[in-house]
Amino acid sequence: MLTIRDIAAKAGVSVSTASRALNNNPRISVATRKRIQALAAAEGYRPNYNAKNLTAGEANTVGVVFPTADHTFPENPFYIDLLRGINTELMERQYVLSVAISKTQDELLANVKSMVTQGKIKRFILLYAHRTDPIANFLRQNKLRFVTIGQPVDDPTDLFVDNDNLKAGIGGASYLLDQLAVTHPVFVESTHDWAYEQQRREGYERMAAQFNVEPLTCKLGDLEQARAFITRHPEINGIMATDDFNAIEFYRLIRESSGANHFPIVSFNRSLPVGLTDANLHSVDLYPEKMGAATVTLLFSDRQPLESATPRQITIPYEIK
Amino acid sequence: MLTIRDIAAKAGVSVSTASRALNNNPRISVATRKRIQALAAAEGYRPNYNAKNLTAGEANTVGVVFPTADHTFPENPFYIDLLRGINTELMERQYVLSVAISKTQDELLANVKSMVTQGKIKRFILLYAHRTDPIANFLRQNKLRFVTIGQPVDDPTDLFVDNDNLKAGIGGASYLLDQLAVTHPVFVESTHDWAYEQQRREGYERMAAQFNVEPLTCKLGDLEQARAFITRHPEINGIMATDDFNAIEFYRLIRESSGANHFPIVSFNRSLPVGLTDANLHSVDLYPEKMGAATVTLLFSDRQPLESATPRQITIPYEIK
DNA sequence: CTGTTAGCGCGTTCAT
C-alpha cells in the first residue's frame, strides 16, 4: 500500500512537506506543491481515511438516519433517490455515507450514539421531519450538525430541506382547476396530519377560493367513512391527493360507487409506475434527488466562505408532469 | 473522551493489559479480565473505531452497493427492508453500514474503489444479481468477500442469498389453482427475463401441468400486444404475476377489456398498500428483512467455527398471505 | 519555506 512516506521519499522531501502539499497548506511553495501533487496523482496515492480520521478526531462520514418502520411512508422509491442525491454530493467532498436504520427507536438511537462516540461522526441527515425526536435531541445536545428532510416542528433553528409545499399545492390545484378544468375537486389526505399535507391543502384551498369552488377535503382512513363521504358528494369530478397511494385508493372507491372513469387526478411525488392505473394521473415532481443534494449543501454550509450568508433552509422547486 | 489509557489507569494496570482484557485475549487471567471489562462497562468506555481500524488495517464496515438506476428492478420498496435486516445484524457485530449508490456505473465503481483503497473496507453486499458486473469483478480480483442478493449468473462460486423462487412459484400457483379455484390462469412477467421470473414461471408451469390446465404466459411490455393477448384469451380468470406492478397493470387491462372484477391474483413480494386495488390480491411474502439478515450471516460465515460447513448460499422461505 | 518530532488511540511484539 502506498503511504505518504513513499510519496515523500520519491519526491525527496520530508513527510510533513508532502502532507502540506497534499492538503494545500499555504505554508509551502507553489512549485513543490504542484510537483508533489502531480507525483502523488501519477503514483495513484490515496490517503488512508482511518489515519486521517484518527488525527482529525472526526470521521469523513455523514450519518443518514432512516425513520423507524412505523414512521415510514409507503413512498419508498423516494428514499432511494434521496440517497443517490446525497451520496453523489458526498463523494465530491470525499465523504462517506453511513446508514442508521432499525425497527425500534431505541436501537436506532443506540446506532446513532455509537456512530458519534465510536465512529466520530459529526454530521447527520435525518430522512424525516420530526416533532419531538430523541435522535434530534441527542444530536442537538452534543452540538452536532444535522439537516432534516422536511420542516421540523421541534426546533425552529434546525436546518432543513423541503419543498415549498404551499406553492406546490397552489400549483397542483391550479393545474387541476385550470388545465384539467375540474369544477368539483376534492382534496384527499391521510389521517396523519403531516405538516406537508396541511401545507398542500392550504394551497388547494387558496386556489379553490380563487376559482370560486367549494373546498372539499376527505381524510382517507376508515373506508366506510370514505364511502359515505363519496355518496354525499356525487358531484366530485377531480381529485387532488397528497400522494399517489391516497389518490389511487380514493379513485378506486369513487369508481366503485359511481363507475366514473378516467378521473383527472393531481398528486405529488410520483411513486407508482405509469400504466398502473387508468386514472388520468398527473404528478407534481418534487425532485427527491435534488433534495438529497441540497441537504448535503446545507450540511456543509458552515464551510462556505462567510460572505454568503448561511441559510437555515433550502427549498426545492417542483414541476408538474 | 475516555480512552483505553484512562481505563488502564483507573484499573491500575498497563495499557496492554487493558487492551488484552477488552479484546478477550486468552493471555490474561480471567480475574483481571472480568474486572477490567466491568470497569470499562461502568465507565462507559467505547473504543475509537478509527484507531482500531488503523491498527487492524481493516475497517469495521460493510459496503452495501445499490444497483444503478437503469439496473433497478421494479422491486424498489424491497430495499428499505433489506437495509433494516442488514443493519440490525451488523450492529450486533459492531459493524457499520456504508452505502455506495450512484447514477452511473463509473461513479459507482469509483465509489467502491475508494471504499476499498481509502476506507479499508473488505466486505461488501451487492443488492442485485449480476450477470457480468465490473463491481463484482473488482471485488473478486482484490479477493474481497461479498454476498449478492439474488443468484449471480456470473460466477458459480459467488456467495448469495435468494428465495427459492421455484418453490415459491409452485406454492403461489398451487394457491391460485387450488385455494382460489382458478381454472384459466395466466402468468404475467416483465420483458426483462430476470432469473427469478423464469424460476417462478417454471414453478407455475409445473403446477399447471399437475392441475391439467394450459400454461399461459404474457410478457408485459408493449400495451397493445398485451391487449391483443387479452382479446385472444377471454377465458382467463386468474392472474399470477412476478410482482405487484405487473399484476395490477395486467389486471387493469383485463378489466378495461372485459369489465371483469375482483379477479384472483397471486403475486410476489407485496409492494403496494392493501386497498390500492379492488383486485383479490394475494402476495407471496419473501421476507426481505430476513434476506438482509441472512446476507450478513453469509458475509461473516468465514468467522464461524470451521466444523459447521460454510454454505455458499442461503435460501429464505416464503409465505403466502 | 522545509525538516524533525511528537502525538492521535489502539494492538502487538518483545521482554520480564
Next chain:
DNA sequence: ATGAACGCGCTAACAG
C-alpha cells in the same frame, strides 16, 4: 500473566 515499547498513517507543533 503482565508491562514497556513500537508502529499503524497521518497532521501539527516546533525548529530552523
